[in-house]
Amino acid sequence: MDLLLTHGYFLYEDPKELQIMKPYAPLGILYLSSHLRAKGVDVEVYDSTFGSREELFRTLADSPPATLGISGNLMTRRTVLDILAAAKTAGWKVILGGPEPASYAAEYLQAGADVVVEGEAEVTLEELLPALRAGSIERIPGIIFQRPDGSIARTPARQLIPNLDGQPWPDRQRVDIPRYLQVWRERHGGGSVSVITARGCPYHCTWCSHSTFGKTHRRRSAGAVVDEVEWILDTYAPEMLWMADDVFTIHHGWMLEYAAEMKRRGLRIPFECITRADRLNARMAETLAELGCYRVWIGSESGSQRILDAMQRGVTVEQVRQAVALCRTNGIQTGMFLMFGYDGEELSDIEATVEHVKTCLPDVFLTTVSYPIKGTPYYDAIAPRLVSVRDWAHSADRELKIAGRHSRRYYQFADQLLKSEVAHDDGQAAAARQGLRETFYEVEA
Numbered sequence: 163m164d165l166l167l168t169h170g171y172f173l174y175e176d177p178k179e180l181q182i183m184k185p186y187a188p189l190g191i192l193y194l195s196s197h198l199r200a201k202g203v204d205v206e207v208y209d210s211t212f213g214s215r216e217e218l219f220r221t222l223a224d225s226p227p228a229t230l231g232i233s234g235n236l237m238t239r240r241t242v243l244d245i246l247a248a249a250k251t252a253g254w255k256v257i258l259g260g261p262e263p264a265s266y267a268a269e270y271l272q273a274g275a276d277v278v279v280e281g282e283a284e285v286t287l288e289e290l291l292p293a294l295r296a297g298s299i300e301r302i303p304g305i306i307f308q309r310p311d312g313s314i315a316r317t318p319a320r321q322l323i324p325n326l327d328g329q330p331w332p333d334r335q336r337v338d339i340p341r342y343l344q345v346w347r348e349r350h351g352g353g354s355v356s357v358i359t360a361r362g363c364p365y366h367c368t369w370c371s372h373s374t375f376g377k378t379h380r381r382r383s384a385g386a387v388v389d390e391v392e393w394i395l396d397t398y399a400p401e402m403l404w405m406a407d408d409v410f411t412i413h414h415g416w417m418l419e420y421a422a423e424m425k426r427r428g429l430r431i432p433f434e435c436i437t438r439a440d441r442l443n444a445r446m447a448e449t450l451a452e453l454g455c456y457r458v459w460i461g462s463e464s465g466s467q468r469i470l471d472a473m474q475r476g477v478t479v480e481q482v483r484q485a486v487a488l489c490r491t492n493g494i495q496t497g498m499f500l501m502f503g504y505d506g507e508e509l510s511d512i513e514a515t516v517e518h519v520k521t522c523l524p525d526v527f528l529t530t531v532s533y534p535i536k537g538t539p540y541y542d543a544i545a546p547r548l549v550s551v552r553d554w555a556h557s558a559d560r561e562l563k564i565a566g567r568h569s570r571r572y573y574q575f576a577d578q579l580l581k582s583e584v585a586h587d588d589g590q591a592a593a594a595r596q597g598l599r600e601t602f603y604e605v606e607a
Contacts, residue, residue, distance in 0.1 A: 579598065
């Protein structure tokens with residue numbers, strides 16, 4: 163074996179996901195596996211989703227040392243560091259990639275990583291693996307490593323893959339897709355498989371990370387995507403799909419081509435997707451309905467136009483309302499993502515968000531309190547006010563406090579107010595409004 167790939171997410175260590183139970187296969191490392199196997203690299207995948215750290219550590223200890231590739235994100239930092247330590251103890255070389263490691267390259271390298279990959283990793287790994295064995299990696303684009311003198315070296319950026327149709331599909335055969343479907347069916351009555359039709363998002367939301375694909379939008383051809391969808395339906399027979407693009411309806415011409423090809427082949431399956439309000443018009447809503455879309459998720463974030471503009475969202479409150487109405491007219495459920503606590507938000511902005519959701523009445527909405535991801539404009543803007551809750555290795559960016567911002571308890575009351583108002587629970591809403599007033603001057607230190 164040349165390379166073992168894993169992603170450091172253990173479902174059975176995640177209490178929230180155990181309640182939700184909607185896991186998806188790790189397409190990122192499965193794309194790496196299929197690319198490298200096509201190039202003759204001997205690759206194996208340890209899918210930690212249904213695994214355990216004990217089993218993975220035992221595999222590392224009992225196998226002949228090779229190279230381990232770990233994909234990390236802001237939720238798996240501590241686990242990635244634990245896997246890294248176990249691998250180094252067992253004599254493995256370790257390469258880190260994924261959304262987070264390049265933003266904290268020095269920390270991960272000091273923890274023992276041999277190389278951190280920045281951006282898309284397929285071609286970088288193809289070139290890096292033999293160079294790593296030869297002990298000469300300085301000329302490989304898209305990597306970060308530590309020199310013998312302890313300084314950090316960052317090579318020139320890797321060019322992004324221009325033709326995604328030339329890439330093989332994710333290597334789903336390396337993981338237990340039937341098990342994913344089984345847990346979905348047991349909990350929800352139907353199984354779902356994820357598909358990616360494009361890479362990247364060209365928009366400029368200040369809080370959103372573009373660390374892997376940059377601000378690009380590279381889309382596979384409609385026919386190639388339909389080929390993959392047809393194969394998934396024939397191979398796994400899921401009851402639904404998750405179209406995992408950042409903005410599924412971004413290219414209207416492509417959507418019409420995709421719908422026409424699905425219809426030509428007699429294919430139709432329920433699915434859900436994410437879009438932006440400004441990329442959903444009447445024609446697109448009708449097309450989604452014809453394709454079988456049962457839910458569209460919209461990044462509404464706030465009901466205050468002032469806050470949306472500060473985020474550089476590039477959409478208006480009215481566009482969000484129109485998009486939700488279009489979905490409802492076409493029999494499509496809507497989900498809304500909402501964010502409290504963005505820098506500069508006032509009580510009036512929270513109240514505007516409450517009224518916005520009451521006007522839209524989406525089928526479901528999810529709230530979060532904004533957190534700064536390193537490498538984003540939002541992080542850079544508030545960096546002088548950031549306060550770490552714990553040491554870096556035992557924390558995550560979403561745990562950072564922002565000095566001077568309202569307390570966590572304040573935003574709990576804001577969330578309670580929103581849910582109570584939408585549910586028309588006047589008593590709970592009144593209590594939440596009182597809580598907001600009482601905690602207004604509580605701030606993060």
